[in-house]
Amino acid sequence: MTDGRTFKLTGVALALDGAQMLDQICEHFVEHAEVGRSGHSARLASKLGVANIRLQEPKLLIELDCPTEEALQLARTSLAEHMFYFAGTDPLELTWSETAARALPPNLHEVTVVAAEDITPHMRRVRFSCADVTPFIGGDMHVRLLIPPKSRRPVWPGYRDDGRLAWPEGEDELVVRPYTIRAVDRERGELWIDFLQHPAPGVRTPGADFARDALPGDLVALLGPGAGGLPSASSILMIGDESALPAIARIAAEAPAGTNIKAIIEVADAKEEQPLHSAGRLDIRWLHRSRYPIGATGTLSSEGQKALSASVADTFVWVACEKEDVRAMRAFLKLRGHDKSRMYVAWYWEK
Ligand SMILES: Cc1cc2nc3c(=O)[nH]c(=O)nc-3n(C[C@H](O)[C@H](O)[C@H](O)COP(=O)(O)OP(=O)(O)OC[C@H]3O[C@@H](n4cnc5c(N)ncnc54)[C@H](O)[C@@H]3O)c2cc1C
Numbered sequence: 001m002t003d004g005r006t007f008k009l010t011g012v013a014l015a016l017d018g019a020q021m022l023d024q025i026c027e028h029f030v031e032h033a034e035v036g037r038s039g040h041s042a043r044l045a046s047k048l049g050v051a052n053i054r055l056q057e058p059k060l061l062i063e064l065d066c067p068t069e070e071a072l073q074l075a076r077t078s079l080a081e082h083m084f085y086f087a088g089t090d091p092l093e094l095t096w097s098e099t100a101a102r103a104l105p106p107n108l109h110e111v112t113v114v115a116a117e118d119i120t121p122h123m124r125r126v127r128f129s130c131a132d133v134t135p136f137i138g139g140d141m142h143v144r145l146l147i148p149p150k151s152r153r154p155v156w157p158g159y160r161d162d163g164r165l166a167w168p169e170g171e172d173e174l175v176v177r178p179y180t181i182r183a184v185d186r187e188r189g190e191l192w193i194d195f196l197q198h199p200a201p202g203v204r205t206p207g208a209d210f211a212r213d214a215l216p217g218d219l220v221a222l223l224g225p226g227a228g229g230l231p232s233a234s235s236i237l238m239i240g241d242e243s244a245l246p247a248i249a250r251i252a253a254e255a256p257a258g259t260n261i262k263a264i265i266e267v268a269d270a271k272e273e274q275p276l277h278s279a280g281r282l283d284i285r286w287l288h289r290s291r292y293p294i295g296a297t298g299t300l301s302s303e304g305q306k307a308l309s310a311s312v313a314d315t316f317v318w319v320a321c322e323k324e325d326v327r328a329m330r331a332f333l334k335l336r337g338h339d340k341s342r343m344y345v346a347w348y349w350e351k
Pocket residue numbers: 142177178179180181193194195196197198199200203204205206207208209227242243244246247346347348349350351
């Protein structure tokens with residue numbers, strides 16, 4: 001609840017090419033916010049609040065207007081992190097009218113391992129206790145898992161002056177990996193995350209290894225939730241592999257009655273299938289990698305494209321898997337002119 005007051009902040013960005021930066025911001029955020037564009041100005045409206053961005057060569061002038069102090073801080077960080085990502089190696093100066101009000105990000109939650117168990121041969125569920133699970137109910141479902149170095153008191157990220165997160169370095173460096181909140185147990189105050197145990201010969205897999213070794217009492221932090229939520233549509237087509245299975249299962253579980261859900265899910269073999277539940281109508285097709293011809297690539301995306309061609313026009317398309325399959329699906333959606341506000345397309349890992 002708010003008292004109608006809003007929280008404001010202004011910022012100035014000096015990018016190498018301000019017009020291109022504004023285009024990139026609009027193009028990216030259209031999948032996450034309502035984006036209005038008029039010439040050199042853009043308005044981004046999301047549940048965090050409103051961002052008005054105006055190009056006044058060579059600067060981008062930013063105005064944030066948010067319902068809470070926390071939302072203002074999150075909106076600033078999100079915009080700052082994206083702008084520096086878009087700038088890449090190009091110089092970017094970003095300054096704000098005020099510095100961050102809190103030392104720690106308002107969406108940082110310390111959580112403790114309660115239990116861990118294998119739910120299939122290669123999927124391990126870790127249950128975490130969390131002091132306040134309210135932010136995780138409905139809405140966005142992804143988090144960044146922050147794993148501190150063993151046997152050290154964790155140091156969590158703070159803020160840089162430009163609004164980006166300041167990550168601890170050296171001996172305090174954290175392992176950071178994106179994961180999905182598979183379920184929220186309100187009564188017990190618990191969050192579940194399902195970790196794929198993916199063997200990567202000769203390479204460490206710190207995210208998967210954390211779940212393999214997790215013991216009751218282990219302390220980690222979750223940054224979020226954010227980055228994509230439960231789609232609201234009468235028809236949803238989901239295409240994903242094991243890394244997306246927790247999200248697909250959660251979307252199905254939380255979809256209201258009357259939703260038509262089709263899912264194409266690629267897993268190693270039949271032992272990795274999981275029972276999915278939904279109040280909606282659920283049609284799942286499992287693809288088993290063990291049955292593919294040797295050297296086969298792109299099977300998931302080509303099956304996804306066939307399903308998309310057969311789907312109704314206003315279908316919400318949800319895609320998450322390995323980068324190459326995602327690229328192929330994105331290109332296909334672009335070719336078909338699929339409405340960007342009716343899709344979520346994200347790569348969850350890279351070969
Ligand atoms: C928004 C989002 C939500 C996600 N949710 C989940 C989730 O709920 N559960 C989950 O298990 N994963 C999820 N992922 C994927 C997960 O973040 C990645 O798989 C991550 O790379 C795992 O980290 P790691 O430390 O185990 O391996 P890394 O250190 O990142 O990678 C080590 C090696 O493993 C390979 N590798 C990484 N992931 C896979 C994979 N899935 N299959 C095969 N090889 C792989 C890499 O190519 C690399 O060679 C999500 C990703 C995103 C972006």
